[in-house]
Amino acid sequence: MSEIETRLAALGVTLPDAPAPAANYVPFVRVGNLVHISGQISQNAGGLIKGRLGVDMDVAAGAEAAKTCAISLLAQLKKACDGDLSRVVRAVKLVGFVNSTADFIDQPKVINGASDFMVAALGEAGRHARSAVSAVSLPLGVAVEIEAIFEIK
Numbered sequence: 001m002s003e004i005e006t007r008l009a010a011l012g013v014t015l016p017d018a019p020a021p022a023a024n025y026v027p028f029v030r031v032g033n034l035v036h037i038s039g040q041i042s043q044n045a046g047g048l049i050k051g052r053l054g055v056d057m058d059v060a061a062g063a064e065a066a067k068t069c070a071i072s073l074l075a076q077l078k079k080a081c082d083g084d085l086s087r088v089v090r091a092v093k094l095v096g097f098v099n100s101t102a103d104f105i106d107q108p109k110v111i112n113g114a115s116d117f118m119v120a121a122l123g124e125a126g127r128h129a130r131s132a133v134s135a136v137s138l139p140l141g142v143a144v145e146i147e148a149i150f151e152i153k
Contacts, residue, residue, distance in 0.1 A: 002084070002085040004074075007121050007122070013071060015075045016072070019043075022139075027079070028079070028080045030152075033151055033153065035080045035081075035151075035152055036148075037076045037080070037150070040069045040073050040076065040146055041140065042142045042144040043072070048141070048142055050140070050142055051099065051143040053099065054103060054104030062098065063109065063112055066144045067113040067114060069146040070094075070113070070117040073148045077148075080152070088125065089125065089153055090122070090126075090128070090150065091128035091148065092129065094118070095130070095133075095148070096132045096144065096146045097146070098110045098143070099142065102136075107134050108132045110144065111130065111144075113144075115128070
């Protein structure tokens, strides 16, 4: 078991199967030593996590939704690494989209749910560059969508 999988187990997280793409795109693209992962939407075993920050969802619930996106990102990353997470060098960048109202200003606090999880799962290698932006709506009404870039060996 890799160090990352040991950390995930300590966090009580089992990576799901990597979600299949919902349209005409691929879930990830490897370019050299970088893996670009398509946007992962907020969902868990119970289904899609829907909501709009500033209307029917608070920051804590939004951060939990962002964490589920991060779990899906790692599931995709594991698939991109042919099941071997020990190939992961670091998280390079996350781009987070938050379904929120025009006056909601805490998008960074929402995406912290994913960023904090990456550091917990990957240690120092989980520290990354990041953007956190508002979206007037997201696919299927989900609360959060996050895409990422990772370096692998």
